[in-house]
Amino acid sequence: MADSAAPSALPFARAHRARRAHLWLALVLVVVSLISLTIGASNVSFPEVAQKLLTGTDLTRTESVVLFDIRLPRLAMGICVGAALAVSGAVMQGLFRNPLADPGIVGVGAGASLGAITAIVLGSALPVAIADRIGAGLIPIAAFLGAWASVMLLYKVSTRRGQTSVATMLLAGIALGALAAAASGILIYLADDQQLRDLTFWSLGSLSGASWIKLAWSAPLIVGGLIIATYLGAGLNGLALGEATAAHIGFDVQRLKNIAILTVAAATGAAVAVSGGIGFIGIVVPHLLRLATGPDHRMLLINAGLLGASLLICADIIARVVVAPAELPIGIVTAILGAPVFLWILLRSRGVVDM
Amino acid sequence: MLTATDIRVMIGAREVLHGISFTAQPGSVTAIVGPNGSGKSTLLKAMTGDIPFDGTVTLNGENTATMKPWELAAIRAVLPQASRLAFPFSVGEVVGMGLRQGLSGGQTDLVETALARVGLGGFAPRFYQELSGGEQQRAQLARVLVQVWTPCVDGTPRWLFLDEPVASLDIAHQLTVMDIARSYARQGGGVIAVMHDLNLTALYADSVAVIESGHLLAQGAPDAVLTNAVLSRAYGCQLQVNHAPPPHQIFVLPHGARA
Numbered sequence A: 001m002a003d004s005a006a007p008s009a010l011p012f013a014r015a016h017r018a019r020r021a022h023l024w025l026a027l028v029l030v031v032v033s034l035i036s037l038t039i040g041a042s043n044v045s046f047p048e049v050a051q052k053l054l055t056g057t058d059l060t061r062t063e064s065v066v067l068f069d070i071r072l073p074r075l076a077m078g079i080c081v082g083a084a085l086a087v088s089g090a091v092m093q094g095l096f097r098n099p100l101a102d103p104g105i106v107g108v109g110a111g112a113s114l115g116a117i118t119a120i121v122l123g124s125a126l127p128v129a130i131a132d133r134i135g136a137g138l139i140p141i142a143a144f145l146g147a148w149a150s151v152m153l154l155y156k157v158s159t160r161r162g163q164t165s166v167a168t169m170l171l172a173g174i175a176l177g178a179l180a181a182a183a184s185g186i187l188i189y190l191a192d193d194q195q196l197r198d199l200t201f202w203s204l205g206s207l208s209g210a211s212w213i214k215l216a217w218s219a220p221l222i223v224g225g226l227i228i229a230t231y232l233g234a235g236l237n238g239l240a241l242g243e244a245t246a247a248h249i250g251f252d253v254q255r256l257k258n259i260a261i262l263t264v265a266a267a268t269g270a271a272v273a274v275s276g277g278i279g280f281i282g283i284v285v286p287h288l289l290r291l292a293t294g295p296d297h298r299m300l301l302i303n304a305g306l307l308g309a310s311l312l313i314c315a316d317i318i319a320r321v322v323v324a325p326a327e328l329p330i331g332i333v334t335a336i337l338g339a340p341v342f343l344w345i346l347l348r349s350r351g352v353v354d355m
Numbered sequence B: 001m002l003t004a005t006d007i008r009v010m011i012g013a014r015e016v017l018h019g020i021s022f023t024a025q026p027g028s029v030t031a032i033v034g035p036n037g038s039g040k041s042t043l044l045k046a047m048t049g050d051i052p053f054d055g056t057v058t059l060n061g062e063n064t065a066t067m068k069p070w071e072l073a074a075i076r077a078v079l080p081q082a083s084r085l086a087f088p089f090s091v092g093e094v095v096g097m098g099l100r101q102g103l104s105g106g107q108t109d110l111v112e113t114a115l116a117r118v119g120l121g122g123f124a125p126r127f128y129q130e131l132s133g134g135e136q137q138r139a140q141l142a143r144v145l146v147q148v149w150t151p152c153v154d155g156t157p158r159w160l161f162l163d164e165p166v167a168s169l170d171i172a173h174q175l176t177v178m179d180i181a182r183s184y185a186r187q188g189g190g191v192i193a194v195m196h197d198l199n200l201t202a203l204y205a206d207s208v209a210v211i212e213s214g215h216l217l218a219q220g221a222p223d224a225v226l227t228n229a230v231l232s233r234a235y236g237c238q239l240q241v242n243h244a245p246p247p248h249q250i251f252v253l254p255h256g257a258r259a
């Protein structure tokens, strides 16, 4: 039970550091974002463009397209998705009182995937009139609906007389996740070659499909969810003492849980919908921050948003440069980087798993 | 005043409490005693709203079922029989959670004061999960104390609900904790404590309720309730209640257990 992960970090110094970390992480995010804007398959140079913008010179057609229609929406989407995944992870872990909980675990990810896969495989069966109107939004919309449906179902299964049992919810999440995976399996079995390629690319996760249209659709959900999440900090701290004690110290636990669940559903659903299966951000980022700056959710949630965004942008940069001019699906990068870090965390602090 | 009327609790298909009516007065320490599994914790949990129950509980005249969590938190704090902490919070942070806004400004002093009060002065920066069992329990008590630090505010008593506050404490700290409970009551607050040590109960309680198999066997002053007949029946073994020389402190010994 004991977590002797960081005996060197004295808690009070830690809390201080957590507050300073807001600034540092914000700075890191800005730097990483600027780097991300300068890197890409085309040789448009950001400093040059910035200079032109400042001096009022007109941009060439290529420059404006690359910067404003490709790199900027991609950056914005990376920030949104990274922050959404990391904060959803932190909220979920606080809610389940378990540092290994993750939206993926309670089936939100599986539900979203099922939605997306349904859209990819059965989308062509839609009447042309409808398909034309929804167009590129079909996969995101379906993924989002899948996430919502799985959360709603999960909630119905695990809530009785207004009380949500976290244990039931975890187990139900695993069961529902397995069901969604099985249904996805059937669809994959039915898919043709082109659909299979689309599926693979989507399920590995990618930011390459970023566009202002997708962003306009997902950003409000994600940003709204994140803003609400930052108000959950004190309540999640209270939950660390157990549901009963959280109620005794004055939190409306049921409402807290409802809001946390809906927040996570919105943020994760939207993130998975636009970017596919990007793993490990939700579990690694809060872990690292807890080790470095302590478990206080009031600071952890904000820091997780900033660090999650930065890390995802970094992963995206790597994904774009290692096999340039082609690019890797970003989910592969986060897994290659995230999984070893995750294992290292587990080895370093076995205590966190034994609770 | 705290009144619990006709409390029935079903756990699964089994009725664990069979209609218990119970009262506790502010200004006094009320002990709940009884054998393992008799329903003491269940009664406490019903009175603090942790589990569904039939019956009514009123605190200072108000039905607790209609009160908001934060209204209740302002007048009563609860020490559970066992608590586990997720995540490596410091002792100071844990105790600070008793303050509803969390650790802030001048109230940090209160955390230190409360920790010193339970014999954990200087422990604030340590990791809670690295404390010993007894130290953790006292840290939890400090958290409970800061939540309702002033026993009586404008004539409204505040309440401590303690489930086995001295379990796993050494004898000196048992006395420390019971002294805290008594002084809280003497200043106008109400204290309800589930106890196993009958001698400590006799020493500190103003009122004793004996629970057995989900029934209230007796409630009243220690002199009236701690008797051979009641205790032997409750615990199912021969117990001898003795009286020390003046001031007539009661003490309980097993009777003929080793004969």
Ligand SMILES: Nc1ncnc2c1ncn2[C@@H]1O[C@H](COP(=O)(O)OP(=O)(O)OP(=O)(O)O)[C@@H](O)[C@H]1O
Pocket (backbone or CB within 6 Å): B011, B012, B016, B034, B035, B036, B037, B038, B039, B040, B041, B042, B043, B081
């Ligand atoms: N979650 C539960 N599920 C099933 N039965 C329970 C549960 N909690 C308590 N019980 C049963 O209710 C009865 C009363 O339990 P309770 O915890 O109130 O006992 P207690 O008097 O506090 O005992 P102890 O002195 O051991 O703390 C016991 O028979 C116990 O088995």
Ligand SMILES: [Mg+2]
Pocket (backbone or CB within 6 Å): B040, B041, B042, B081, B163
């Ligand atoms: Mg008990």
